[in-house]
Amino acid sequence: MTTHRNMTRRAFLRTALGAGSLVALPALAGCQRPSTIPVVESGTGDAREDRSDEILGKAQIRVGMEAAYAPYNWQTSEPSEYTIPVDNVSGAYADGYDVQFAKLVCEKLGGEPVAVKMTFSGLIDALNNGQIDLIIAGMSATDERRQSVDFSDPYFVGYFGLFVKEGSKYENATKLSDFSGAQVLGQKDTMLDTVIDEIPGVIHQAPVDSVPNVFSHLLQGTCDAVTYNTENEEGYMKQNPGIVPVRFAEGEGFQQDVACNVGMRKGSAKLLDIINEVVDGVSEDERSAMWQACLDRQPE
CATH class of the missing domain: 3.40.190.10 (Periplasmic binding protein-like II)
Structure with a gap:
């Protein structure tokens, strides 16, 4: 099976839009806005040192997201097999496509994921200040962001x-x-x-x-x-x-593709390899089923 990072934009969308008959796999129940926000330098540690152990082995892994950007992430008051707790909002839970990948990633890392709700523009600063451990929030790996954040392979393209x-x-x-x-x-x-x-x-x-x-x-x-x-x-x-x-004629719409990537503190080589293994191990059919299930569950 071809991994998602090798799919064309149109091939993935055809797969996702045609996935209504698919059922989200139990393992999955159990990606996007690049920006031009100012780069935040971490200012801590030696870039040559692997910082992965700051995350690996943690009992609780704090995942930054808006929890207000369905179907990628949203807030709900009801827990389910699809949700994780929102750490900084009492009685709240997060669901969405980002959350399902957060669950897969954190299971591999050996910790329980909790969402930390914050503004999209504050995520990089929060990551580098240690307020969160990972960004899984529909964020794209722009050249600007790569100056201060390490990014995984894409887990979604749109x-x-x-x-x-x-x-x-x-x-x-x-x-x-x-x-x-x-x-x-x-x-x-x-x-x-x-x-x-x-x-x-x-x-x-x-x-x-x-x-x-x-x-x-x-x-x-x-x-x-x-x-x-x-x-x-x-x-x-x-x-x-x-x-x-608006229904654009072929080739007459926006030309830019966007990808969703997991963000982590720079210098986390071992962590990056593990997360890429998780991301690249989710098949096209599994991604499509996960996406369609989130579309069906998202709040109206």
């Missing part, structure tokens, strides 16, 4: 699209250039914001702090279009009645 309000003059657009002069909005500190610059002649609005806030602005009519991760298109439409996706 891409971007645009939503407009139902009845908008842009509803029947077929190419990015149709949005020349349009006001387009994305989420702060992520490529949901920076990808907007692919649109020729766009009016790039100042980004806002969360995906729900992005959609709120669209529905209120304060922008013409918003960016989104297309893998959760159905979920976003259920959560935000009145928005419609």
